[in-house]
Amino acid sequence: MKHLWQNCHAATMKDGKYAIIEDAVLVTYAGRIEWIGPREALPAIPYDVEVDLNGAWVTPGLIDCHTHLVFGGDRSREFEQRLEGVSYAEIAAQGGGIASTVRATREASEDELLESATRRARKLLRDGVTTLEVKSGYGLDLASERKMLRVARRLGETLPMTVRATCLAAHALPPEYAGRADDYIGHICNEMLPTLAGEGLVDAVDAFCEHLAFSPAQVERVFKVAHELGLPVKLHAEQLSSLHGSALAARYQALSADHLEYMTEDDAIAMAAAGTVAVLLPGAFYLLRETQLPPIDALRKHGVAMAVSTDLNPGTSPALSLRMMLNMACTSFRLTPEEALAGATLHAAKALGLADSHGSLEEGKVADFIAWDIERPAELAYWLGGDLPKRVIRHGQEIDCG
Ligand code: NIG
Numbered sequence: 250m251k252h253l254w255q256n257c258h259a260a261t262m263k264d265g266k267y268a269i270i271e272d273a274v275l276v277t278y279a280g281r282i283e284w285i286g287p288r289e290a291l292p293a294i295p296y297d298v299e300v301d302l303n304g305a306w307v308t309p310g311l312i313d314c315h316t317h318l319v320f321g322g323d324r325s326r327e328f329e330q331r332l333e334g335v336s337y338a339e340i341a342a343q344g345g346g347i348a349s350t351v352r353a354t355r356e357a358s359e360d361e362l363l364e365s366a367t368r369r370a371r372k373l374l375r376d377g378v379t380t381l382e383v384k385s386g387y388g389l390d391l392a393s394e395r396k397m398l399r400v401a402r403r404l405g406e407t408l409p410m411t412v413r414a415t416c417l418a419a420h421a422l423p424p425e426y427a428g429r430a431d432d433y434i435g436h437i438c439n440e441m442l443p444t445l446a447g448e449g450l451v452d453a454v455d456a457f458c459e460h461l462a463f464s465p466a467q468v469e470r471v472f473k474v475a476h477e478l479g480l481p482v483k484l485h486a487e488q489l490s491s492l493h494g495s496a497l498a499a500r501y502q503a504l505s506a507d508h509l510e511y512m513t514e515d516d517a518i519a520m521a522a523a524g525t526v527a528v529l530l531p532g533a534f535y536l537l538r539e540t541q542l543p544p545i546d547a548l549r550k551h552g553v554a555m556a557v558s559t560d561l562n563p564g565t566s567p568a569l570s571l572r573m574m575l576n577m578a579c580t581s582f583r584l585t586p587e588e589a590l591a592g593a594t595l596h597a598a599k600a601l602g603l604a605d606s607h608g609s610l611e612e613g614k615v616a617d618f619i620a621w622d623i624e625r626p627a628e629l630a631y632w633l634g635g636d637l638p639k640r641v642i643r644h645g646q647e648i649d650c651g
């Protein structure tokens with residue numbers, strides 16, 4: 250069925266700008282955008298259904314390109330500890346942090362993980378997110394990483410969302426490998442990645458490059474195997490210190506390097522040359538009460554595409570609203586609302602390797618869009634959370650978000 254969506258304005262995000270079309274019309278067919286433009290330029294296209302969007306602002310469906318939303322348990326006690334003055338690194342060193350979520354995730358069944366992850370993903374969907382990345386990394390053994398990645402696949406099958414699964418086996422050192430980080434990296438390279446990729450569970454490979462996680466040399470071993478398997482890479486880099494993981498990621502043509510508070514201008518130059526997206530995560534910055542800002546001016550100056558994401562995870566960013574992150578990206582990082590929205594659409598698509606099909610309202614792209622009941626696109630970054638009235642259209646069909 251061919252749909253004609255009319256009586257709306259569009260912020261297309263073409264070239265990363267609002268690129269506004271007043272009194273816009275979209276024609277969708279077979280899940281794709283067949284035509285978009287101003288009403289007066291609409292060619293005579295026969296259609297089956299006409300939809301009145303009542304003056305709404307239409308944007309691409311939001312894309313949350315960095316989440317850890319599959320996990321067992323929660324870490325609200327650690328939140329209290331941090332408020333009492335204990336640092337993230339200290340909690341990790343005491344066996345808390347990621348390790349405590351690993352214990353809870355290993356204990357949970359696949360169905361239990363699916364149920365809790367579905368609740369979180371539905372909240373994102375209701376906030377306008379139609380494409381989502383989900384990382385493993387709280388299993389840290391073959392069976393538990395597989396369990397997490399299978400949950401990611403099942404989310405994509407059971408929810409009206411596009412879900413990309415990223416293997417983050419190199420997130421932390423599991424207790425059974427204590428003192429043997431190189432052996433664990435060997436296990437990831439020789440067993441985990443080839444097996445999980447062979448099972449079709451992996452769209453990209455990520456790692457955590459940090460003193461309390463893995464060194465650049467260890468990350469590079471993982472990246473080499475990812476490339477041998479034909480998988481793109483991403484990296485948690487420069488979140489707590491500067492190890493130049495982002496430049497390493499760029500050398501491996503990474504889709505993205507994420508966090509980046511401690512990156513240098515040279516890292517930004519390397520990322521720009523490689524086309525690696527900078528994924529900014531203001532929720533983790535906020536919750537850790539970080540004071541070191543990512544070098545936004547250097548990223549702008551060198552033309553590095555900036556994405557914005559929730560980093561939804563139980564430790565450093567229990568964030569259930571991507572729009573809230575747009576606000577924080579503006580308020581804390583000084584992005585403009587236009588940059589923030591591009592960061593949750595066009596550039597987030599690129600960070601997932603989906604630039605050809607998602608992230609902007611253009612002919613030929615997937616017909617995923619939100620019709621927001623707002624007066625101006627900047628409102629998407631202005632309101633602090635809440636539930637903005639909207640209609641969610643995925644693959645050209647309006648969906649009920651519940
Ligand atoms: O993106 N930096 C590492 N990983 C997560 C935190 C995970 C956790 O603390 O559970 C992050 O912030």
Ligand code: FE
Pocket residue numbers: 315317485560562
């Ligand atoms: Fe993360």
